[in-house]
Amino acid sequence: MEYLGQYKAVYKAKAGCEDILAKSQDGGIVTAMFAYALETGIIDGAIVAGPGDEAYKPEPMIATTVDELLAARGTKYSISPNMALIKEATRSYGLDKIGIVGTPCQIQALRKAQLYPIGMRDVPDKIALAMGIFCMENFPYQGLFQMVEDHCATKIDNVTKMDIGKGKFSVYTERGVNSQIPLKVTHKYEQPGCHVCLDYVANMADISTGSVGTPDGWSTVFVRSAAGEAAFNKAVEAGWIVAESMDGVKPGLELVTKLATEKIDKNKSYIEHRNHAEHAALKPLRNPYI
């Protein structure tokens, strides 16, 4: 349980609307939840990873319309510092009810900002819906570029979708060409900060979602907080999201748990290793977890 965090319910789910599904990464849960929340006033804007000036280089963006949310669909496997806009959202945009999507580390940063609002004046009470996405690792843009252009021999501008799953990093283009490389090749391009990361399924989000655990086109969804539960149930009722029980779904929570355990255990031992207890000559590196 520790590995999957606390949750009130878990579902196999997808967006109820074809337009959202057309270009979303998995079941379009993030986009559907934000679109529903925006339409019904649960949020008045959401911080998402918008398209940047280069292909697949995400740029944090504050979406205040459904069109803007749609433009930000899909996973960019590169760092999108979404928290950078959290204060801006309350200032320049004047949002009182903020939605934000983020990797587990970004959701951790968000919760820290709420409990320790050191440089975050008037932010803590303005977070209305935090959507977390599962995350095994992330890549600096140049790393991603190298993986696509060098290892996959594909021009990044022509890529229509990237995907990580079943041990492979896959690249799709218009013509349906599909290059795949084993994940083992990608490891050296990961940002080092990911190696001390102790969260896989965004344990501190209101709702967290990812592809692992459910069939293609569907998402695994953990509903975690009271705010998340209220919003999710209403979105299901209103038909924005189709949710089904996880019972009997293959590969199901078993795989999610397995991956979460692998990631967290590996990173825990890496943090230990940074202590270099076995090498008297080496000084320990800093441990961020107190």
Next chain:
Amino acid sequence: MGLFDKFKSLLFGKGDVSEGTQDEKPVASKQDEPVSAMHKSPVNEAKPADMKVEQKPIIQKPKEEKPVADKITVGHVHMSGCTGCLVSLADNYEGLLTILDKYADLVYCLTLADVRHIPKMDVALVEGSVCLNDECSMEEILETRENATIVVALGGCACYGNTTRFCRGGQQNQPQHEAFLPIGDLIKVDVYIPACAPTPQQIRNVCLMAYLLLKGNDEQKALATAYLTPLMNLAAAGTEACGCDLMTEVINQGLCCGCGSCAAACTVRAVTMQYGKPQVERDLCIKCGACYAQCPRSFFSFDVCGQYESITNLITEVMKP
């Protein structure tokens, strides 16, 4: 969860509380006032159950309202600061009144409490750095340390020197004032609240946690300790901070996850995100320490942050007038 549920029931178990007494609240209650003169009713049931609340006869028309027996005493000590930190404290608005009503007596505070000399107090919030050329400030910072149980460096100036690091004297009135030190260079400091200005919400949280630390039961003390530990560690870590800490303590240590919190935290917008990592414009940085302290990879407690929902609810509940 257990800890917080228990904690919550301790605080609210017997229902609430003190209706509409704010207006009659004296600005500063004197500590040595005879207890019998204080209005003790309604006995504040928003307090922890195990607190000693002496049953006193209800005084029908009290001259002064003091609904809570066991508040902590807090002072705001003003050194070389711009008063922005004090404004930030006051920017809790009605929240400040709630704090003063239920949890803390402001026993010393420039402009808000008319007291000349630094009295004995539980918590001293010190704003500003100390100028070595200013004998009075030197005396006052020592007096503060002697008279306060917990010394909190409030804001970037007190913690790290902040903008006063850049003072070279020559200002009107006191042209000779040129050597400004963060208070931790002169006395032992217990807790840091970095940033310029520190946020009203962060000051509020520290005040509430200090209250629990001093007046709570064992479990409440445990929560307060867990919450305050990182801020105590910051105080123990030193008196220098800068945007460069992101580089030396986070990126160079292989810890940065590219979340962007540092960029959001910086008041002077010295931090931008380049290729997912912070880039600090060093000429803009005023050395307030907010970016590093805000970073989830400077410190992160799963015990505290993991309970964000219950703690947030709790703070909201506790801050109800």
